[in-house]
Amino acid sequence: MQPPRNPPGHCPTTEHQLSRRLFMNSLAVSLAGTGGLIGNAGAAHLFDQEPLQQQLKAKSRSVILVWLAGGASQFETWDPKPRRSTGGPFGSIPSSIPGLHVSELMPLMARRMHQTCLIRSLNTKDSGHDTASVMMMRGRKDEPAMRYPDIGAILAKELARADSAVPDYVSFYSQTEGRNFSKLTPSFLGARYAPMELNQSLMPPNLKKLEGFSDLDHQARAELQALLAKQFAQQHASPWVQSHAAAYARVQGLMSSQSLFDLEKEPLAIQERYGPSQFGRQMMMARRLAEAGVPFIRVGRAWWDSHGQNFETHQEMVPELDRVLAALLDDLRQRGMLDQTLVVVMGEFGRTPEINAQLGRDHFSRAWSALMAGCGVQEGAVFGATDPDGKEVIDGEVGAGELFATMLEAVGISHTKHYQFGQRPIPLVNYGIEPITQVLS
Amino acid sequence: MASPKLELQREHGREEILFSLSGCDGEFYAGGSDGRVHCLNPTGQAAPNRPPLEGHQSYVTGVACSRGHLWSVSYDGLLNRWSIESGRLISSQKAHQKWIRDVQLSPDGMTLATAGDDMKLRLWDSQTGRLIHNLEGHAAQSPQGFSSMLYTCCFSPDGALIASADRIGEILIWEVSSGQLLQRWHASTMYTWDEVQRLRSIGGIRSLCFSPDQSTLAVGGMGHVQNVDGLGGKARVEWFELQSGKQVGTFESEAHKGLIEGLQFTPQGSHLVAAGGSSKGFLILLEPKAEKAALEVESPMYVHQAVFTSDQGDLLVVGHQKATSWKLT
Numbered sequence: 001m002q003p004p005r006n007p008p009g010h011c012p013t014t015e016h017q018l019s020r021r022l023f024m025n026s027l028a029v030s031l032a033g034t035g036g037l038i039g040n041a042g043a044a045h046l047f048d049q050e051p052l053q054q055q056l057k058a059k060s061r062s063v064i065l066v067w068l069a070g071g072a073s074q075f076e077t078w079d080p081k082p083r084r085s086t087g088g089p090f091g092s093i094p095s096s097i098p099g100l101h102v103s104e105l106m107p108l109m110a111r112r113m114h115q116t117c118l119i120r121s122l123n124t125k126d127s128g129h130d131t132a133s134v135m136m137m138r139g140r141k142d143e144p145a146m147r148y149p150d151i152g153a154i155l156a157k158e159l160a161r162a163d164s165a166v167p168d169y170v171s172f173y174s175q176t177e178g179r180n181f182s183k184l185t186p187s188f189l190g191a192r193y194a195p196m197e198l199n200q201s202l203m204p205p206n207l208k209k210l211e212g213f214s215d216l217d218h219q220a221r222a223e224l225q226a227l228l229a230k231q232f233a234q235q236h237a238s239p240w241v242q243s244h245a246a247a248y249a250r251v252q253g254l255m256s257s258q259s260l261f262d263l264e265k266e267p268l269a270i271q272e273r274y275g276p277s278q279f280g281r282q283m284m285m286a287r288r289l290a291e292a293g294v295p296f297i298r299v300g301r302a303w304w305d306s307h308g309q310n311f312e313t314h315q316e317m318v319p320e321l322d323r324v325l326a327a328l329l330d331d332l333r334q335r336g337m338l339d340q341t342l343v344v345v346m347g348e349f350g351r352t353p354e355i356n357a358q359l360g361r362d363h364f365s366r367a368w369s370a371l372m373a374g375c376g377v378q379e380g381a382v383f384g385a386t387d388p389d390g391k392e393v394i395d396g397e398v399g400a401g402e403l404f405a406t407m408l409e410a411v412g413i414s415h416t417k418h419y420q421f422g423q424r425p426i427p428l429v430n431y432g433i434e435p436i437t438q439v440l441s
Numbered sequence: 442m443a444s445p446k447l448e449l450q451r452e453h454g455r456e457e458i459l460f461s462l463s464g465c466d467g468e469f470y471a472g473g474s475d476g477r478v479h480c481l482n483p484t485g486q487a488a489p490n491r492p493p494l495e496g497h498q499s500y501v502t503g504v505a506c507s508r509g510h511l512w513s514v515s516y517d518g519l520l521n522r523w524s525i526e527s528g529r530l531i532s533s534q535k536a537h538q539k540w541i542r543d544v545q546l547s548p549d550g551m552t553l554a555t556a557g558d559d560m561k562l563r564l565w566d567s568q569t570g571r572l573i574h575n576l577e578g579h580a581a582q583s584p585q586g587f588s589s590m591l592y593t594c595c596f597s598p599d600g601a602l603i604a605s606a607d608r609i610g611e612i613l614i615w616e617v618s619s620g621q622l623l624q625r626w627h628a629s630t631m632y633t634w635d636e637v638q639r640l641r642s643i644g645g646i647r648s649l650c651f652s653p654d655q656s657t658l659a660v661g662g663m664g665h666v667q668n669v670d671g672l673g674g675k676a677r678v679e680w681f682e683l684q685s686g687k688q689v690g691t692f693e694s695e696a697h698k699g700l701i702e703g704l705q706f707t708p709q710g711s712h713l714v715a716a717g718g719s720s721k722g723f724l725i726l727l728e729p730k731a732e733k734a735a736l737e738v739e740s741p742m743y744v745h746q747a748v749f750t751s752d753q754g755d756l757l758v759v760g761h762q763k764a765t766s767w768k769l770t
Contacts (some may be wrong), residue, residue: 070639070670082498083476085456089500089516089540177638277586278640303639308671308719315558316587316641355458355474357743357761358672358699358719 061159061340061375061411062290065151065298066283066325068347069178070129070305073361075351076103076314077321078369079120079386086353086389088311097380105318108326114380115329115338116373117439121384121396122403124349127363129305132348133181139404140430146421151407152296153186153193154428158413159295160193165253166260166292171195172202172282173300181348184298188421195298202285203261260292261285273327280324287331290341304347308358329373338374342410346370346403353390367393370403376410378441401433409435445712445726445736447756450766451484452741458500459759461513462746465506465525469748470494470513471759472501478513478523483750485757485764496521496530503544505553507567514541514555522570532570536563543593547600552617554603556594562605564617574620579607583642585634595649595658602683604658606646608632612660612681624686628679631662635669643669650704650713652729657682657689659713659729661701664693672699672719680730690730696737697723702745707769708752714769718743722760724767741765 073088080103081087092101095113102110109116126132135141137150156168169186173179179199186193196204233241259265263281266288274280279301286297301321306313325345332338350368351361367386373379384396405415408428415435418425459479461472468488469481478501480491499516506512510531511523520536523529537557545554546567553565562576583589590608597603602623606612610631614624632644648661658681663674676697680690699719706713707726712735715725722740724747742763750757754769 085475089474091498091517175638175640301640303641303670305670309643312590312643313641315590319588357722360671
């Protein structure tokens with residue numbers, strides 16, 4: 001039986017009752033955070049327009065973005081067109097949503113589609129890896145004088161917990177191809193909201209204490225550092241000093257959460273569910289991080305750019321995606337986390353309906369798909385449609401901005417919110433862009 | 442001896458991709474991406490009054506014919522048997538649980554072999570449709586834990602042996618009568634696994650052909666690929682000596698990149714024709730065990746299969762939305 005749904009854009013209140021302590025801590029960090037941002041950004045002033053209560057509720061939510069780098073094919077995943085000339089050789093299978101079929105390569109997700117919200121009508125109008133990656137992560141194109149913060153940085157700021165010892169934004173991307181295309185950036189929000197990028201390992205480097213260095217030694221050093229920092233701050237009061245102290249405290253917090261990054265702590269049955277692949281282990285780690293309070297985690301799986309042998313590439317990669325996604329949804333649901341965790345599956349674009357001479361599909365942004373599940377989005381919803389050959393969107397066309405606004409609203413952040421950068425108000429999404437209300441719960 | 446020449450004679454555009462080709466009593470049958478089997482004349486033109494055969498739900502990747510019957514296989518897992526005269530579907534059976542990549546008939550026409558991505562090579566009685574041997578020896582998964590694929594199989598000229606080859610470059614030699622595995626070779630260069638940049642693979646052995654004297658087996662694919670987004674490896678043939686199992690020759694094209702999808706000897710048995718493509722198609726003529734090509738020409742399309750239509754060097758070639766005819770002199 002499904003748990004009762006929540007009011008639109010809100011996660012269950014029963015699991016999110018804020019304690020007085022958390023409330024005060026949140027208030028404190030909200031105010032302190034403003035000062036820190038001024039220090040980091042140099043010129044930025046931040047203010048919130050939404051009621052404090054709503055803001056605080058949002059602070060126990062997380063987003064896991066599954067980034068299909070290089071552009072997975074919508075035909076071989078979420079929007080199959082079997083027996084059409086554009087459809088390729090794969091069949092489709094019925095899903096747990098009556099009337100909805102997905103690629104035969106996704107039997108596990110087919111049985112879980114009633115837990116998800118599928119958007120089949122993205123027209124994002126950019127088919128370049130780097131420019132499209134940036135746009136999808138920032139929800140819009142940059143301007144000559146403005147580099148916008150990406151979704152991870154915004155949600156790190158908006159959802160960060162007051163007493164968190166863990167980072168606010170973590171990105172996994174182990175392959176080298178396309179790693180830097182997204183140019184992840186907090187921009188004017190400041191380095192506090194930059195991602196911790198774990199590209200080589202599941203664990204941040206240098207997290208372990210030195211050999212022969214006891215907890216007592218560690219504590220003594222911290223106390224000495226705190227004393228010296230306090231004296232320094234009294235003599236040199238400035239936002240920069242304050243920021244330095246905050247950063248130091250976070251490093252200490254990270255070191256204390258060493259066991260968080262140890263996947264061997266997971267029961268074997270859970271490890272088996274995600275599978276032994278690097279992608280599976282990163283996704284399992286993403287769940288652990290979300291559970292520990294990390295607001296935004298991106299797991300990049302590269303590289304889907306199948307200009308040659310598209311079908312074999314998807315034959316190889318989609319079953320892994322199917323297994324790992326299904327494991328994540330099951331895991332989140334069984335832990336009661338799915339209502340607090342928004343899962344988004346997308347890349348920078350989809351792939352062409354036309355099949356080229358190498359049996360490949362090329363870049364295509366005119367009609368492709370993304371999947372959402374969990375916090376703030378409807379279960380079992382399908383939004384938009386493409387024509388029978390998958391060449392055009394014929395219903396519910398939306399772009400990168402609308403998807404971005406939907407992610408914000410799903411976790412309780414108003415898409416009409418502004419930041420202030422100097423004298424300029426910076427909206428979280430461009431003016432005129434609206435969320436896809438039909439998919440919000 | 443004059444240098445060989447290969448000249449394009451006719452070119453016919455098609456809506457679909459043609460993956461497979463087999464000749465039967467002067468007519469030629471090609472399996473398409475539209476799930477149909479198309480009858481062509483020797484120039485590649487659609488045969489008049491021969492409507493396409495409809496009975497598959499996915500790409501038709503193999504056709505074989507003998508004694509008035511045509512067999513077709515498809516990614517839908519079906520092995521279909523047709524009457525050539527009437528075009529009627531005689532039987533249809535689920536032959537593999539995954540994609541079927543190839544079907545071949547033994548030289549005497551009595552045994553049918555199918556190769557599928559369930560990694561099984563299956564031998565069938567062509568008269569009754571009864572399964573004779575279910576040959577399992579190819580690994581189901583690549584060393585990196587992803588699903589492997591069984592692309593191709595080929596009978597020896599005397600019909601006593603059959604070879605099969607897969608994505609990770611393994612070649613297995615089986616005794617047809619007993620189903621016993623006789624030899625296992627490895628052409629590892631044909632498989633590229635990119636651990637660092639893209640975390641996926643490409644390649645595999647796509648074609649096999651025994652020499653007419655049955656002393657060697659030619660193995661076709663492509664060499665190492667720098668960027669697995671496309672078919673950027675050099676077209677490659679490796680020769681294995683049947684008796685010793687040793688690799689006795691390697692050809693890598695300097696002129697053409699991509700997979701070698703089809704291999705067959707000329708009617709006189711003097712040369713091997715290798716056909717395939719990447720963004721462009723090619724036809725390559727090789728002497729046995731040669732490291733250099735006798736001739737390489739560009740095809741107007743990616744080539745999936747080529748078949749000699751006469752003993753005088755007429756060649757029918759099918760591939761990406763085209764059928765072409767060539768003259769080898």
